[in-house]
Amino acid sequence: xxxxxxxxxxxxxxxxxxxxxxxxxxxxxxxxxxxxxxxxxxxxxxxxxxxxxxxxxxxxxxxxxxxxxxxxxxxxxxxxxxxxxxxxxxxxxxxxxxxxxxxxxxxxxxxxxxxxxxxxxxxxxxxxxxxxxxxxxxxxxxxxxxxxxxxxxxxxxxxxxxxxxxxxxxxxxxxxxxxxxxxxxxxxxxxxxxxxxxxxxxxxxxxxxxxxxxxxxxxxxxxxxxxxxxxxxxxxxxxxxxxxxxxxxxxxxxxxxxxxxxxxxxxxxxxxxxxxxxxxxxxxxxxxxxxxxxxxxxxxxxxxxxxxxxxxxxxxxxxxxxxxxxxxxxxxxxxxxxxxxxxxxxxxxxxx
Amino acid sequence: xxxxxxxxxxxxxxxxxxxxxxxxxxxxxxxxxxxxxxxxxxxxxxxxxxxxxxxxxxxxxxxxxxxxxxxxxxxxxxxxxxxxxxxxxxxxxxxxxxxxxxxxxxxxxxxxxxxxxxxxxxxxxxxxxxxxxxxxxxxxxxxxxxxxxxxxxxxxxxxxxxxxxxxxxxxxxxxxxxxxxxxxxxxxxxxxxxxxxxxxxxxxxxxxxxxxxxxxxxxxxxxxxxxxxxxxxxxxxxxxxxxxxxxxxxxxxxxxxxxxxxxxxxxxxxxxxxxxxxxxxxxxxxxxxxxxxxxxxxxx
Numbered sequence: 334x335x336x337x338x339x340x341x342x343x344x345x346x347x348x349x350x351x352x353x354x355x356x357x358x359x360x361x362x363x364x365x366x367x368x369x370x371x372x373x374x375x376x377x378x379x380x381x382x383x384x385x386x387x388x389x390x391x392x393x394x395x396x397x398x399x400x401x402x403x404x405x406x407x408x409x410x411x412x413x414x415x416x417x418x419x420x421x422x423x424x425x426x427x428x429x430x431x432x433x434x435x436x437x438x439x440x441x442x443x444x445x446x447x448x449x450x451x452x453x454x455x456x457x458x459x460x461x462x463x464x465x466x467x468x469x470x471x472x473x474x475x476x477x478x479x480x481x482x483x484x485x486x487x488x489x490x491x492x493x494x495x496x497x498x499x500x501x502x503x504x505x506x507x508x509x510x511x512x513x514x515x516x517x518x519x520x521x522x523x524x525x526x527x528x529x530x531x532x533x534x535x536x537x538x539x540x541x542x543x544x545x546x547x548x549x550x551x552x553x554x555x556x557x558x559x560x561x562x563x564x565x566x567x568x569x570x571x572x573x574x575x576x577x578x579x580x581x582x583x584x585x586x587x588x589x590x591x592x593x594x595x596x597x598x599x600x601x602x603x604x605x606x607x608x609x610x611x612x613x614x615x616x617x618x619x620x621x622x623x624x625x626x627x628x629x630x631x632x633x634x635x636x637x638x639x640x641x642x643x644x645x646x647x648x649x650x651x652x653x654x655x656x657x658x659x660x661x662x663x664x665x666x667x668x669x670x671x672x673x674x675x676x677x678x679x680x681x682x683x684x685x
Numbered sequence: 686x687x688x689x690x691x692x693x694x695x696x697x698x699x700x701x702x703x704x705x706x707x708x709x710x711x712x713x714x715x716x717x718x719x720x721x722x723x724x725x726x727x728x729x730x731x732x733x734x735x736x737x738x739x740x741x742x743x744x745x746x747x748x749x750x751x752x753x754x755x756x757x758x759x760x761x762x763x764x765x766x767x768x769x770x771x772x773x774x775x776x777x778x779x780x781x782x783x784x785x786x787x788x789x790x791x792x793x794x795x796x797x798x799x800x801x802x803x804x805x806x807x808x809x810x811x812x813x814x815x816x817x818x819x820x821x822x823x824x825x826x827x828x829x830x831x832x833x834x835x836x837x838x839x840x841x842x843x844x845x846x847x848x849x850x851x852x853x854x855x856x857x858x859x860x861x862x863x864x865x866x867x868x869x870x871x872x873x874x875x876x877x878x879x880x881x882x883x884x885x886x887x888x889x890x891x892x893x894x895x896x897x898x899x900x901x902x903x904x905x906x907x908x909x910x911x912x913x914x915x916x917x918x919x920x921x922x923x924x925x926x927x928x929x930x931x932x933x934x935x936x937x938x939x940x941x942x943x944x945x946x947x948x949x950x951x952x953x954x955x956x957x958x959x960x961x962x963x964x965x966x967x968x969x970x971x972x973x974x975x976x977x978x979x980x981x982x983x984x985x
């Protein structure tokens with residue numbers, strides 16, 4: 334996706350910006366096709382016999398053969414891939430062996446929980462990560478820079494499921510500051526009508542402030558932990574972008590003009606660093622999907638990550654591949670979004 | 686003339702002296718970075734512990750003591766990290782587990798680095814459609830979050846430490862390929878490469894003999910920086926029950942085993958996590974220091 338920066342202005346007929354956007358979309362379409370190919374191939378190397386998974390191991394040979402043909406396993410591989418492609422593009426990810434429901438339906442049900450968790454996490458990560466990164470850049474080489482660096486490295490080094498367990502032990506079991514695993518206490522569970530599936534949003538919209546507070550005290554610990562991981566990345570990138578900006582000549586000009594130092598840092602430099610930062614934030618938002626698999630397992634959070642691990646443990650291959658594909662697609666989508674934002678926000682990229 | 690003067694001389698008498706002098710200067714720069722030295726210490730300690738595990742571990746990592754009297758004992762002088770639900774000494778298990786961790790890291794590095802180097806240098810050297818195809822494949826692998834793709838692979842291959850290593854290696858090479866390609870693009874136009882080509886060297890020989898060695902140092906830094914991530918991914922797979930299988934003392938699986946007791950017997954899950962944390966912190970410090978020394982571009 335980075336090679337989009339190369340084709341400059343050779344295509345006179347189309348405006349450069351439009352051409353660039355078309356190229357980005359084409360490359361995303363290709364990548365998505367590749368994603369499908371990978372999940373398809375993984376599905377084919379599984380040692381689990383897909384026919385046995387449907388008919389059970391006591392079926393007669395004739396039943397087995399019938400299902401074998403029904404599943405299209407007698408056809409050549411490329412034809413099977415073509416059928417798979419058509420099914421996926423029409424929004425059919427297959428049926429889960431475990432829940433006996435279409436996987437699309439399952440994922441639509443669990444997705445809001447993950448979305449809510451990741452969104453609160455990215456808000457926390459950004460709100461703390463950017464100021465820390467700015468601080469580290471301004472005090473480059475000083476003690477506070479070192480501290481921010483170490484805080485970031487700790488975030489890169491601690492297993493999130495371990496921090497989650499310790500967090501539950503300390504803040505839930507010992508100090509009683511936060512609520513335990515799950516999204517909300519059972520007593521509130523039926524008090525709010527699920528509209529969007531986002532607990533915080535639904536309860537606030539319906540004026541259920543008790544439920545809102547309860548949901549908040551459930552989400553705050555896992556979200557803070559996930560947020561810490563994005564904080565590590567965001568603060569490191571903010572630092573390097575800010576250092577690049579602070580070395581520019583317009584900063585010297587501003588200083589010579591006598592602009593206040595806080596204004597130079599927070600307005601002049603940060604505004605220019607903000608463009609690449611948007612990309613970084615979009616990427617860490619995507620990275621949270623990965624962290625959510627382990628976090629949701631620890632916090633019994635009924636989201637996409639838990640759905641994926643549950644399906645894994647029950648050898649529900651359709652659901653695993655469906656979930657993998659959805660996460661891959663979101664990942665690609667967020668990459669696309671960050672590419673587009675970068676192209677639209679940075680006047681230098683636009684003009685090239 | 687002392688060794689130090691011989692190494693730091695400005696007029697090296699031989700190629701070997703110049704090279705060793707260069708290495709020594711890099712080492713001096715590296716040594717100034719305190720965090721990097723801490724990281725190096727941790728990594729060396731890991732290697733030592735892994736090598737000497739049978740002699741260092743006070744007890745057997747697999748067979749526990751008396752199930753009646755020695756289960757879930759809190760840390761004490763006899764069991765510095767306590768015992769688990771099978772009455773096994775946790776310290777001994779962690780010491781033996783270091784072998785698994787080191788094995789994972791080493792094998793992933795040995796498998797993924799050559800793949801990344803080969804794909805990246807080939808793409809960069811040939812350019813054109815070879816480049817397009819190879820980089821498109823790389824992008825596809827980069828399009829999945831790493832742990833998710835590894836999960837899907839292990840789900841397909843079946844759980845176990847070997848499959849976990851293969852899955853992590855499959856998901857690790859794309860960034861190395863990207864990096865090697867970028868380096869190759871600058872190297873391939875260099876005069877000495879042209880000279881070798883004029884001598885009639887085969888492309889494969891140019892790539893392996895002359896391009897790969899020049900890409901190696903930046904790829905190695907990248908691999909070192911990645912090792913913490915590899916350890917965490919392996920531990921995550923272990924935690925989900927997809928990595929090393931019990932009774933193997935894999936750290937991630939040990940945390941999963943202690944999860945049930947976290948509220949009353951905190952040490953069972955905490956201690957292996959601490960081991961993972963310290964070791965990945967060590968690799969992160971080391972990688973950070975190496976990058977500062979070996980890659981002047983990133984030195985800000």
